[in-house]
Amino acid sequence: MNDLRLKSGSRFPMGATPDDEGVNFCIFSRHATRVELLLYESHDSPDAFAVIPLDPETNRTFYFWHVYVCGAGPGTCYTWRVHGPDNTRESGFRFDPRRELLDPWARIVTDTLWDRAAAMEHDTADVPGMRAMVPPADQYDWEGDTPLARSAGNAVIYEMHVGGFTRHPSSGVRHPGTFVGVIEKIPYLKDLGITDVELMPVMAFDQQDVPPGARERGLHNFWGYSPHSFFAPHPGYSVSPERGTVIDEFRDMVKAFHRAGIGVIMDVVFNHTAEGGEDGPVINFKGLGNRAFYHLDPNDRRKYLDFTGCGNTINCNHPLVAAFIVECLEYWVEKLHVDGFRFDLASVMARGEDTRPMYHAPVVWSIEFSAQLAATRLIAEAWDAGGLYQVGGFPGFRWQEWNGLYRDVMRRFVRGDHGVVNEVATRIAGSSDLYQPSGRFPFTSINFITCHDGFTMYDLVSYNRKHNEANGENNRDGSDENYSWNCGVEGDTDDPEILALRRRQVKNFMALLMLSQGVPMILAGDEVLRSQQGNNNCYCQDNELGWFDWNLVEENRDIFRFVKEMIAFRMRHPCLNRKHFLTGAKLNKRHVPDISWHGLKPGSLPWDNPQGRFLSFTMGGVEDREPDIHVIINMEETALRVSLPDAPVFSWCLAVDTMRQSPDDIVLPEEQKPWPENTVRAGARSILVFENRQAGSHPAMQ
Numbered sequence: 001m002n003d004l005r006l007k008s009g010s011r012f013p014m015g016a017t018p019d020d021e022g023v024n025f026c027i028f029s030r031h032a033t034r035v036e037l038l039l040y041e042s043h044d045s046p047d048a049f050a051v052i053p054l055d056p057e058t059n060r061t062f063y064f065w066h067v068y069v070c071g072a073g074p075g076t077c078y079t080w081r082v083h084g085p086d087n088t089r090e091s092g093f094r095f096d097p098r099r100e101l102l103d104p105w106a107r108i109v110t111d112t113l114w115d116r117a118a119a120m121e122h123d124t125a126d127v128p129g130m131r132a133m134v135p136p137a138d139q140y141d142w143e144g145d146t147p148l149a150r151s152a153g154n155a156v157i158y159e160m161h162v163g164g165f166t167r168h169p170s171s172g173v174r175h176p177g178t179f180v181g182v183i184e185k186i187p188y189l190k191d192l193g194i195t196d197v198e199l200m201p202v203m204a205f206d207q208q209d210v211p212p213g214a215r216e217r218g219l220h221n222f223w224g225y226s227p228h229s230f231f232a233p234h235p236g237y238s239v240s241p242e243r244g245t246v247i248d249e250f251r252d253m254v255k256a257f258h259r260a261g262i263g264v265i266m267d268v269v270f271n272h273t274a275e276g277g278e279d280g281p282v283i284n285f286k287g288l289g290n291r292a293f294y295h296l297d298p299n300d301r302r303k304y305l306d307f308t309g310c311g312n313t314i315n316c317n318h319p320l321v322a323a324f325i326v327e328c329l330e331y332w333v334e335k336l337h338v339d340g341f342r343f344d345l346a347s348v349m350a351r352g353e354d355t356r357p358m359y360h361a362p363v364v365w366s367i368e369f370s371a372q373l374a375a376t377r378l379i380a381e382a383w384d385a386g387g388l389y390q391v392g393g394f395p396g397f398r399w400q401e402w403n404g405l406y407r408d409v410m411r412r413f414v415r416g417d418h419g420v421v422n423e424v425a426t427r428i429a430g431s432s433d434l435y436q437p438s439g440r441f442p443f444t445s446i447n448f449i450t451c452h453d454g455f456t457m458y459d460l461v462s463y464n465r466k467h468n469e470a471n472g473e474n475n476r477d478g479s480d481e482n483y484s485w486n487c488g489v490e491g492d493t494d495d496p497e498i499l500a501l502r503r504r505q506v507k508n509f510m511a512l513l514m515l516s517q518g519v520p521m522i523l524a525g526d527e528v529l530r531s532q533q534g535n536n537n538c539y540c541q542d543n544e545l546g547w548f549d550w551n552l553v554e555e556n557r558d559i560f561r562f563v564k565e566m567i568a569f570r571m572r573h574p575c576l577n578r579k580h581f582l583t584g585a586k587l588n589k590r591h592v593p594d595i596s597w598h599g600l601k602p603g604s605l606p607w608d609n610p611q612g613r614f615l616s617f618t619m620g621g622v623e624d625r626e627p628d629i630h631v632i633i634n635m636e637e638t639a640l641r642v643s644l645p646d647a648p649v650f651s652w653c654l655a656v657d658t659m660r661q662s663p664d665d666i667v668l669p670e671e672q673k674p675w676p677e678n679t680v681r682a683g684a685r686s687i688l689v690f691e692n693r694q695a696g697s698h699p700a701m702q
Contacts, residue, residue, distance in 0.1 A: 015105030213472030340377025
């Protein structure tokens with residue numbers, strides 16, 4: 001303390017900012033009466049080497065508390081203690097000077113001494129908190145890298161978990177479960193053909209945030225949907241978190257992805273925090289500005305309004321909170337070169353301070369209009385746990401949306417439900433019913449069959465019901481309605497017919513996904529039949545149940561090849577990625593409409609049999625040299641004889657048949673041959689795709 005000299009400091013920037021002489025510290029707390037800064041030599045030092053009280057006359061500007069500490073530098077760890085009113089029931093304040101608070105603007109955090117259970121004992125004094133670390137001066141060499149700034153449309157997204165992707169022993173990487181470990185697997189993703197990874201939460205989160213049943217089993221929060229520090233990469237994904245290298249390790253990963261031409265989209269959780277509800281711990285926001293940051297029960301402000309299912313709800317449209325969120329997003333783009341964001345339970349962000357939905361929600365539109373985010377992908381999970389469902393109507397124009405209606409109807413169709421053909425056609429065509437009235441586009445729809453939340457694709461065809469007993473909640477957690485079908489046997493089987501059907505069903509799902517207008521998203525591991533043994537909520541399974549088993553890549557090479565070639569098929573057909581909705585009236589130079597729908601014969605319509613499970617369509621190539629395509633989808637339980645439409649110019653050549661075994665299930669352009677008949681046998685529960693081309697030409701018609 002004697003070696004440190006203090007200056008009043010500045011209210012900008014927020015957090016801890018080092019320079020050649022020291023560090024400027026700044027925190028926000030409008031109603032605090034007294035603030036102290038605690039400095040530690042390291043992440044695990046038992047005692048602070050300096051406790052610096054801030055003078056409200058010289059260290060406070062507006063609602064900001066700040067101090068400049070000469071002699072402090074990068075690597076110094078720090079926390080805050082904040083005094084103020086604590087009549088929580090009436091005021092909503094939760095000031096408690098016994099609690100050491102984590103800086104919400106921290107760039108690097110450490111949870112070495114954190115004990116969530118102890119922190120939840122409200123009568124316990126002096127509980128060690130998480131600590132922030134002063135970051136190094138920003139001297140990272142990006143080597144010319146910038147965010148990719150690609151258009152939102154021509155993409156194939158791969159949703160993956162940073163830790164789970166390489167933590168399995170079979171991964172063979174040098175640093176399993178880390179940002180650095182992911183870099184070694186980028187060639188695999190490049191080979192698959194994906195254009196963007198969507199990383200499950202990588203902002204620092206509380207791994208100890210699990211219900212009692214999971215805690216008793218020694219489980220912890222694996223997925224990361226329990227954030228506490230929105231500016232900081234998660235220390236658990238760092239090779240050396242104690243050295244504060246996590247920011248550069250994250251940057252190394254982003255730079256490596258960009259070199260491979262792959263964008264990085266972050267799953268961000270601006271709807272709740274790890275502080276939970278009334279009985280949750282005080283980490284940062286509760287102790288600094290509880291009333292501003294959260295939605296509180298107006299009748300008893302000790303209680304939190306919960307529209308997330310996680311105990312609290314962020315008050316996103318409070319002016320300070322909205323500014324915090326926008327500043328945070330801009331930081332990840334400007335300083336860490338992120339290409340986009342997927343917003344978890346994004347409808348929370350459309351709730352006003354009174355919790356009612358707002359179309360002109362300030363935070364949503366501020367994100368949309370931010371100049372720094374102008375080229376950044378914005379994807380909304382357009383619902384919340386409070387019943388606000390906004391698929392097709394999320395505020396804003398640039399925002400893409402996870403299309404939950406697409407997911408549900410495709411699952412129902414492939415499992416064999418009747419009466420859904422009309423909606424299936426609408427979803428394949430880009431969900432114009434949802435997006436066209438507001439002037440948006442087919443690529444507004446993020447199409448997916450599976451995601452982290454629910455069954456994997458192989459489990460979707462292997463289980464009729466969830467099996468979440470390993471989570472310690474008596475199978476009560478997770479969704480009960482999965483629209484799944486086990487193909488005749490629940491779970492594992494050695495029946496060859498059932499196993500063959502399951503593989504075909506997976507190929508059917510993947511084919512539909514790649515043949516639909518909109519942006520397809522694949523769950524990591526679905527391309528190699530990864531299973532969670534029927535667990536549809538692996539949020540706490542940081543083990544082989546939740547990890548990517550790299551042995552599956554060889555075991556299921558046929559499915560990997562099918563997915564890879566379906567992605568390639570999509571990429572060589574611009575007609576599958578149109579910027580405008582299909583009309584059936586737009587003709588190409590071969591006089592083929594942008595789309596025409598068929599029943600078993602050309603000219604008949606599939607909706608003439610509303611209870612049927614058959615659908616066929618022809619799409620005209622957008623470019624002169626792009627082949628037209630004809631798709632036959634038979635989800636009936638029996639094979640059907642189907643007539644092909646007349647082939648303009650050249651011949652119909654079989655490109656895809658999910659009934660066939662690999663490698664005959666996908667025929668590469670240079671190996672295609674003219675179909676010898678004007679009819680084709682569509683096997684039960686199968687999809688066929690034809691291309692209109694001169695046989696053997698590649699990749700476009702000759």
